[in-house]
Amino acid sequence: MSAVQVDTMSVHQPQAVYKTSIGKKIIMAITGITFVGFITGHMLGNLQIFLGQDRLNAYAEALQGLGALLWFIRAFLLAFIALHIIFAIILYFENRSSRPIRNVRVHNIESSLASRTKIFSGLLIFFFVTYHLLHFTLIVTNPEYAALKDSLGRHDVYSMMILGFQNYIISGVYILAILSLSFHLSHSVFSLFQTLGLNNAAWVPRLRMISNIFAVLIFIGYVSIPVGILFNLAKLPEGGLL
């Protein structure tokens, strides 16, 4: 073998990862996978509303009991939301400018309306999350929720959710938001696996199917809460509010 390896590929200073097109995708995928985890956990946690007031309020108190860890998780999620949005906007404008003049005829085959409109479904999700936090977490829009306590003196998250979703407008907005979330997710799960390189020819169709199934499950899971409340499957505690 030759003793000296002369390098003909230009000496190359690697670009900062977040500046390259693949790096930006990876940031979208890693932040995205965190949201997939959060969305799943948040749904499973709140579905406990159908197990009764005690169960849900105990769960809520346990979460609050995490103390500093809870704030760490919240800060982490907010930072990831910011990153996901910033890079989505950068990618959106870069991708728009990469074809200044469009063809008269465009025939899409594999892409879906969901995959092509993620920036818009994402924006809707962002507006909803902002409202959702003001509504249930920070209790700004409906300050009367703050006084709700159950018989054990815990913050009565159960009654708060029921009061919230008994309002048709709030439930309607919530269902539309979950619809755009599911729309977004129908392409997201496949996309993040592909971006992280966890894919091969056999898994392309499987992951696309999994992505769609996941989106449907998330839709059913979340929408069952306002629908269940509106159909009285979960009702205010007997004997009224304390």
Next chain:
Amino acid sequence: MNVTLYIWRQKNAHAKGKMEKYEARDLSPNMSFLEMLDVVNEDLITQGVEPIHFDHDCREGICGACSLVINGRPHGKQHATTTCELRMRHFKDGDTIYVEPFRAKAFPIVKDLTVDRGAMDRIMQAGGFVSVNTGGMPDANAIPISKKDSDTAMDAAACIGCGACVAACPNASAMLFVAAKVSHLAYLPQGKVEAKKRVQAIVSQMDKEGFGNCTNHLECEAACPKEISVKFIAKMNREYMRSSVVSK
């Protein structure tokens, strides 16, 4: 057979272009799409009109020179077929056909349907090769390569660099092309030596050329006349991540 054509006409790189209508008459269904354009051009020349400019070379589906977005699809609707291999029998008598260039900021229009795909050549120059410094031809089978790797590398190497993936991509991204080149060499021992450097160099050049970012729409794979799989994009993402982690 007769067809009505709407074709993008643009005098030069700086002129404003527009779609113009042409009637193509008395065509044989066995003509290729490019032969049909040749007939239209013969007619235009006899009328003293500037003929339609389009790229072509081998006309047997292997060189990657022909392009054209036909009715919104790069290389037309026939699966795994280049424009030169597309036959008029794939259309119906009386059809209206829209013919437009492969559009991307990185593919500036030279004239009419001819675009400058030099960006892809510069990507190849940045890393689409194996450095062989000296020596004679190595003995056959001196470097063992598994059948699986050799087949996969060959599948990636089928890319003819036509740019249909860029034209099909809603973001005008060149990821499928670049991924095919990176993967082709990364699966072979000769290419592995420079794999880390290659993926960095090639991705950096791709970004410099102004292609869009891949957002996994998969339009590229559907349009590719050589059926290059998006699995190679996943492979390139792996190669890129490995090179970013290991080189630091």
